[in-house]
Amino acid sequence: MNFKVKKSEIVFKGKVFDLQVDEIEYESGNKAVREVAVHPGGAVIVPVKNDGKLIMVKQFRYPFQKFMLELPAGKLDKGEGPSKCAERELKEETGYSSKNISKLGAITTTPGFCSEVLHIYLAKDLQEGNHNREEGEYGMELFEFTLDEIEEKITNGKIIDSKTICGIHLYKNILN
Amino acid sequence: MNFKVKKSEIVFKGKVFDLQVDEIEYESGNKAVREVAVHPGGAVIVPVKNDGKLIMVKQFRYPFQKFMLELPAGKLDKGEGPSKCAERELKEETGYSSKNISKLGAITTTPGFCSEVLHIYLAKDLQEGNHNREEGEYGMELFEFTLDEIEEKITNGKIIDSKTICGIHLYKNILN
Numbered sequence: 001m002n003f004k005v006k007k008s009e010i011v012f013k014g015k016v017f018d019l020q021v022d023e024i025e026y027e028s029g030n031k032a033v034r035e036v037a038v039h040p041g042g043a044v045i046v047p048v049k050n051d052g053k054l055i056m057v058k059q060f061r062y063p064f065q066k067f068m069l070e071l072p073a074g075k076l077d078k079g080e081g082p083s084k085c086a087e088r089e090l091k092e093e094t095g096y097s098s099k100n101i102s103k104l105g106a107i108t109t110t111p112g113f114c115s116e117v118l119h120i121y122l123a124k125d126l127q128e129g130n131h132n133r134e135e136g137e138y139g140m141e142l143f144e145f146t147l148d149e150i151e152e153k154i155t156n157g158k159i160i161d162s163k164t165i166c167g168i169h170l171y172k173n174i175l176n
Numbered sequence: 177m178n179f180k181v182k183k184s185e186i187v188f189k190g191k192v193f194d195l196q197v198d199e200i201e202y203e204s205g206n207k208a209v210r211e212v213a214v215h216p217g218g219a220v221i222v223p224v225k226n227d228g229k230l231i232m233v234k235q236f237r238y239p240f241q242k243f244m245l246e247l248p249a250g251k252l253d254k255g256e257g258p259s260k261c262a263e264r265e266l267k268e269e270t271g272y273s274s275k276n277i278s279k280l281g282a283i284t285t286t287p288g289f290c291s292e293v294l295h296i297y298l299a300k301d302l303q304e305g306n307h308n309r310e311e312g313e314y315g316m317e318l319f320e321f322t323l324d325e326i327e328e329k330i331t332n333g334k335i336i337d338s339k340t341i342c343g344i345h346l347y348k349n350i351l352n
Binding site: 001002011012014015016017019021022033034035036037038060061062063064068070105106107108109110111112113114115116117118139151154155157160161162163165166168169170173 | 177178187188190191192193195197198209210211212213214236237238239240244246281282283284285286287288289290291292293294315327330331333336337338339341342344345346349
């Protein structure tokens, strides 16, 4: 590369992410600062019922102070692999479990300033059960939609979450 | 809602985002912390040439220390509207300009902890010109791909950027 890292510091250690601030110097001598939200990554699940409907969750998103419609998803626990995380979050958020989970891909959510990678899984042959939500997940509601209904919600701005649109995109690509 | 904000503090003011840490208290009496990367938002451009090919950029992404293939995009300048930002970033990053820019939608990149909203625009009738990149955009390269080539790269993991996959998804939905 055309720069060197002169200093790297974790200026904040958070529950969800740490904040790293690096000072870099280009070959030209110019200096710059790079801020990185250091995130452990997570898993996103595309849960498809035998009738073809997809299960989604509506949950309160603090940065926007509103409820948003999304695919189930969550952060990797320490030492947890992404497929285990997908199984766990599916169960925790929806109550459903699955022994038929396969990988659809992985995405970076906002690679300019955040190291988050989300691994996306398809879950089929769903078994109904009880969910196990955390207190912060108060008010979370389950919905079932056909793919056409989801596309309509993407088109009219009712679904705006990027991991959800990416999950739908990857799922549709294996159907074609 | 079932909580009150007891304290809200900007603990870091950055170039790209600020870090806000809130202490909240649920009706139950339980307390929790909410970390928010406060981001101004930005614009993403889906630039389509008259021959149907899309213009993409490959650029160095510091959090991953590697080059990634993405749609052109950038942060809103202070006071700048998203369509102006789209015009400006298209020109800066690719050299192309367009008087035929229309909105495809908007996405949240990672709504659990970041307030970033990206507005996605379709740009047609492109006029070639000179780009005007910043030093941090060193090594940025332009590519042209058909939609089929882009889908292949999404499927094989060569394109993993979420705003790019969302931009392609929204663009394909207006073609159908």
